Amino acid sequence: MPGGGLFSSGKWWVYLLILLFFLLPTLLSRYTSSSEISWKVFEKDMLSRKAVEKVVVINNERADVYIKKEFANDSMFREVLKPPFGKGIQAGPHYSFNIGSVEQFEKKLEEAQKGIPDSDKIEVSYVKEQDWIGNIFVWVLPLIVMIFLWSYILRRSGGAGGAGIFNFGKSTATLIEKEKSKVSFDDVAGLEEAEQEVREIVDFLKNPETFTRLGAKIPKGVILVGPPGTGKTLLAKAVAGEAQVPFFTISGSEFVEMFVGVGASRVRDLFKQAKEKAPCIIFIDEIDAIGRSRGKGAFLSGANDERESTLNQLLTEMDGFGTNSGVIVLAATNRADMLDPALLRPGRFDRHIYLELPNMKEREEIFKVHMRPLVMEDNIDLALLAGQTPGFSGADIANICNEAALIAARRKKERIGRQEFMDAIDRIVAGIEKKSKIISREEKNIIAIHEAGHAVVSWLLKHVDPIVKVSIIPRGKSLGSAWYLPEEKQLRSETAFNERLSATLAGRAAEEVAFGEVSSGALDDLEKVTREAYMMVVYFGFNEKLGNISFYDSTGQRDMSLQKPYSEETGRIIDEEVRKLVETAYQRALEILRQNKHLLQQVADLLLKKEMVFKEDLEKILGKREE
Structure with missing residues (x-):
């Protein structure tokens, strides 16, 4: 590396000579040092023989x-x-002892010479001596060690490029x-659709004349x-x-450092490098780390001047007095509601692509x-796999393919x-099969009735998603489960919501019908029902008493507020209406x-026999399902 640092390999001999200079007196003293003796030896063997x-x-x-x-x-x-x-005689001293x-x-x-x-x-x-070399060494050695450690820390923090203290403000992209x-x-x-949007960026960088001529x-x-x-x-x-x-490419969190002003400096350096290599692209992943709204909920969101100064510098670089021709900024986030409006305005991020x-x-x-890279059989039905994975992201699907390969290898x-x-x-959705979990016959019967209740009510209510299979094999935290195939609809009616509540509560209702009492196995069902019932009342306006009112906040700014968007009286009404809604759905499941x-008992018996039953x-038992 040109120039080198304080402790570069080419300068080690200088520091070695300095070290030898300080150690030389110590090395020589080993040949002139006196032997330690006691007063008794001094008096008996030396004074008495008149050798001193x-x-x-x-x-x-x-x-x-001497x-x-x-x-x-x-x-x-x-x-x-x-x-x-x-040859000759050593000058001495020859012996020494402490006198107290x-x-x-x-x-x-x-007394010895009486x-x-x-x-x-x-x-x-009597002589007064000062070990000035030793005193200097005591002071200089810690200083050398501190300089060495400081240089080492700065080099490590600067990355593989050997950045020092003046490179903290350099971009780490x-x-x-x-x-x-x-x-x-x-x-x-x-x-x-998203690919088509970004293709224009690629086309512009390859053939800018096609766009600029117009x-x-x-x-x-x-x-x-x-x-x-x-x-x-x-x-x-x-x-x-x-x-x-x-x-x-750089992550938003890499701009923020323990030193004040480093973030803004790194933004400046990043755009400086980009301008030198224009045309080019800057990709900032998780930009919400530095792009959060300024001045809103600063106390709760942990906002600070360092992050805001970094954001201000980014705003200036993207659309300020300086020109950034040929530099295109690409950013990604899953929290767009938290970003500052100044960052999202046209002129900075002109195009928003929603995935x-x-x-x-x-x-x-x-x-x-x-x-593509998997070794598979020829009878794999891609449409079936796609149908079995509603709500899965691309990363989830990649995980499924990898997990299938691992299972086949095993x-x-x-x-x-x-x-x-x-x-x-099944493993990704519900967890690994717990073959070692011991379940008594009584508990297994309760689980079978519970899952059979979900199956029967879901089958008989036509607005509930089609059921694919029901299992009483323990997986993950669940003792049993029912798999549905959600229809990919953009809109869902109030009737569909109500029927889904009944189907979710059908497990507990089946326990009451079959045994006259309920168990704790419906915890997950109750959580889902409560959440969905509140959404119906508070967000979707499915309640006559409250009317067509929604307290949903699409901006996400209310998440940091300490106050609810409605009064205490309205809160009581919401709680009452949610309770009524859930009770009505439960009674409908009981009645069915x-x-x-x-039919409930037949499905439960089949589950106890096979442990997993499919749509066929x-x-x-239940007949053809009404579409």
Whole structure:
């Protein structure tokens, strides 16, 4: 890397020399260091033999002992007087010991030399020393360690490019060159309308003269909005592969950093890089991380000045005094209701593309795409699989295909068959089959009656979605389940809502008809009924007492409000009407089951026998269902 950093590999020898400079005195001192002894050894073996030449007291703490040269051949002192290099006598000090205090040392020395003439007494001197190299080392070493760690942290936080402290404000977007993107529109299925919208972007980047000759301007920004898993990011990848222009991709959360001002700086740097490579595309995934509305519910939403400054910079870059010709911004979010209006206005995001969950035909196309790499049998009915997966997103369908392949591999099969796909759907919808769960005969009977109640009432009410199969095999958290095939309608009547409430409550109603009491097995049913009943009264205006009033908020701004959009009196009316609605639906289910108690028992007995019954089995007992 040109230039390098503070600790680049080319400069290591400099720091090694500095380190050796500080360590050299310590390394040399090992050859001149004195041997530690005790006062007893000093008095008995040295003073008594008159071998001591002088004693030097260092800093009133340590006594250094020097041995006379004439004792060089003495067996006791031979090694300590021998120099490390060459010939002669080592200068010393040769021995040392701690004195405790000067007064105590002088007293002991005086007592040890009693009767010795003053001229023969040992010379004692006192010296003050400072280890300036050691003191410097103590101060410098922590500083070196801190600099090294700080440099290491900055390099790591800057990414693989070796960014330092001045690169925090640089964009972290990933650049995909035109020749590296392999995804095309052939890999996208079920998004025909959205694909057509973004194709214009691709056509403009490839042949701008076709549009500019008529005075048209390409949209500056395109935002993809839709539920999770509907293919927003996949569509952006396809645009990158088809347009064959540089493509910058970044997540909205990558703009926000722990340092103030970094987000806005990264936005500036991103657009600067994009302008240099124009024409190009910038893709910002999950743009709601920085694009939330400013000033609305700031306390509850956790808004802060850093995020808002980042958004302001993005607004300026997209449509400010500067020109961004040739730079198209592509963004994706599943929370468009939270975005700032200034971001969504024409001139910034001119085109809004809404992706919805695929319908049956689109699901069939998605299955085709994800089945390309699979080794399958020839009798796979794509229409059947598409019909069995209403409400599934493209990501869900990809998961089904992968799960079917895993199940086939687990069963040691050479090809993936229809049963593996059906088992994969069951597993994803209801969870894995719990073969180890122990259920008593009494509980199994209750579960069979419960699921039979759903089957009978659903079969006899024509506005309820057709039932596909009923099972009393435990899966996930459920002990039994009934599979329906929802009709893909855009509108649903009040009668259809009411009948669906009755079908959902039919499990509990069947328990009351058969046993005279109910169990706790209807928890999930009650949750669904309560939610749907409130939607009928509060959102859809299906209540005569409240009238044609809806408290639904399509903007999502009321979600952060602490107050309900209606008064306490209206709230009481809503609760009463919901209770009446649910009770009416329950009574209808009871009435149907009491009139057809023999059919209920027959379906329950068949469930106890087979554990899973299909539409064909139900037709034999309940007759042809009225369409």
